[in-house]
Amino acid sequence: xxxxxxxxxxxxxxxxxxxxxxxxxxxxxxxxxxxxxxxxxxxxxxxxxxxxxxxxxxxxxxxxxxxxxxxxxxxxxxxxxxxxxxxxxxxxxxxxxxxxxxxxxxxxxxxxxxxxxxxxxxxxxxxxxxxxxxxxxxxxxxxxxxxxxxxxxxxxxxxxxxxxxxxxxxxxxxxxxxxxxxxxxxxxxxxxxxxxxxxxxxxxxxxxxxxxxxxxxxxxxxxxxxxxxxxxxxxxxxxxxxxxxxxxxxxxxxxxxxxxxxxxxxxxxxxxxxxxxxxxxxxxxxxxxxxxxxxxxxxxxxxxxxxxxxxxxxxxxxxxxxxxxxxxxxxxxxxxxxxxxxxxxxxxxxxxxxxxxxxxxxxxxxxxxxxxxxxxxxxxxxxxxxxxxxxxxxxxxxxxxxxxxxxxxxxxxxxxxxxxxxxxxxxxxxxxxxxxxxxx
Numbered sequence: 001x002x003x004x005x006x007x008x009x010x011x012x013x014x015x016x017x018x019x020x021x022x023x024x025x026x027x028x029x030x031x032x033x034x035x036x037x038x039x040x041x042x043x044x045x046x047x048x049x050x051x052x053x054x055x056x057x058x059x060x061x062x063x064x065x066x067x068x069x070x071x072x073x074x075x076x077x078x079x080x081x082x083x084x085x086x087x088x089x090x091x092x093x094x095x096x097x098x099x100x101x102x103x104x105x106x107x108x109x110x111x112x113x114x115x116x117x118x119x120x121x122x123x124x125x126x127x128x129x130x131x132x133x134x135x136x137x138x139x140x141x142x143x144x145x146x147x148x149x150x151x152x153x154x155x156x157x158x159x160x161x162x163x164x165x166x167x168x169x170x171x172x173x174x175x176x177x178x179x180x181x182x183x184x185x186x187x188x189x190x191x192x193x194x195x196x197x198x199x200x201x202x203x204x205x206x207x208x209x210x211x212x213x214x215x216x217x218x219x220x221x222x223x224x225x226x227x228x229x230x231x232x233x234x235x236x237x238x239x240x241x242x243x244x245x246x247x248x249x250x251x252x253x254x255x256x257x258x259x260x261x262x263x264x265x266x267x268x269x270x271x272x273x274x275x276x277x278x279x280x281x282x283x284x285x286x287x288x289x290x291x292x293x294x295x296x297x298x299x300x301x302x303x304x305x306x307x308x309x310x311x312x313x314x315x316x317x318x319x320x321x322x323x324x325x326x327x328x329x330x331x332x333x334x335x336x337x338x339x340x341x342x343x344x345x346x347x348x349x350x351x352x353x354x355x356x357x358x359x360x361x362x363x364x365x366x367x368x369x370x371x372x373x374x375x376x377x378x379x380x381x382x383x384x385x386x387x388x389x390x391x392x393x394x395x396x397x398x399x400x401x402x403x404x405x406x407x408x409x410x411x412x413x414x415x416x417x418x419x420x421x422x423x424x425x426x427x428x429x430x431x432x433x434x435x436x437x438x439x440x
Contacts, residue, residue: 010088014352020362030076034059040343060114069121086124129204130357138164149404150412154424160401162429173385181206182381186388190358191301192217196236199304211372211379214388215364234298245326263319264297302333307354335359390437
């Protein structure tokens with residue numbers, strides 16, 4: 001790999017992915033971002049660091065991406081073939097389990113197609129895509145839970161869980177065959193890479209030299225297998241100077257319940273008689289609901305930092321104080337430098353931090369690419385697409401193609417009728433059987 005080790009970043013946000021790649025020894029040359037406050041954040045920090053980075057503020061789509069890519073080459077003084085890594089995190093809200101799951105039908109779902117078109121333009125030596133884990137189960141067309149089950153039409157293939165991601169993999173497979181890439185995909189937990197945050201993310205890494213590239217975990221829950229133990233929240237906040245923490249406070253009602261929740265607990269830590277009042281309508285819902293009235297533990301990594309630590313279902317209450325995590329505390333967990341400034345009001349600052357890639361995760365990806373780049377011979381896996389984790393692929397294949405509401409929430413409560421309706425859909429995501437898992 002050339003000494004320049006150039007990175008071009010798309011959908012750059014507050015630059016978490018790019019900071020991590022630079023920590024691994026790469027050189028950020030250009031970013032593209034359409035959110036004006038995220039652009040202001042990038043400009044302010046890059047100017048303070050005296051870095052000469054081309055910044056393009058424009059919304060990318062399939063019609064303008066080639067023009068934008070050419071502008072990157074021109075403005076960053078790069079030649080074709082000098083982009084070592086093309087990196088990006090296409091907008092994840094359409095696929096997030098915390099969102100409305102509008103999936104690929106949401107216009108933001110075009111981000112993957114835009115990114116792959118940019119890969120075709122630059123033909124980078126490597127490319128990196130980061131996204132939410134929820135995309136694995138997203139459908140091309142979302143059908144609300146209330147419209148599934150007896151009394152409704154059977155699912156169409158585009159409404160099945162996983163159909164959106166299968167379509168993305170099909171597009172990546174076409175890219176592999178066209179340009180000889182080897183592409184690996186899977187789920188990585190940032191805590192396994194040294195982040196003080198347990199945040200699972202879909203990662204896709206492509207190598208034009210036919211190399212299988214995948215990071216190796218350096219940490220484990222308790223330090224098993226000779227690895228380091230997961231970093232904790234206490235370690236993340238060590239030496240932090242946040243004397244006047246900026247946060248948007250909980251309501252009086254929420255605070256009154258949180259007073260009874262110990263570090264590491266949530267609504268289930270309250271007396272059972274308080275459960276229904278404490279979490280309202282969610283009490284009749286289903287699932288773990290572990291984020292409701294959640295107070296963090298000092299001795300574990302933080303859960304996923306979201307756009308709003310005061311949100312009901314993804315609450316991040318300070319272990320000691322009865323308040324949401326502050327802006328700087330969230331930034332510490334995501335491992336932004338302490339002098340990194342975020343533009344906009346508090347809400348926008350939280351969003352930029354919550355949308356970012358954990359720096360340690362990005363650095364681990366950069367280190368894996370750097371290691372692969374030191375190999376002089378081309379890899380043996382040109383035109384190949386692999387799941388990096390055979391167990392993950394096996395789980396995906398066995399997962400159901402749809403989910404129904406619990407019987408008490410259905411219009412038709414007869415379980416036999418529900419079974420008949422489900423039997424009209426495919427059992428398991430067998431379409432994923434056509435994809436390979438990597439075996440060393």
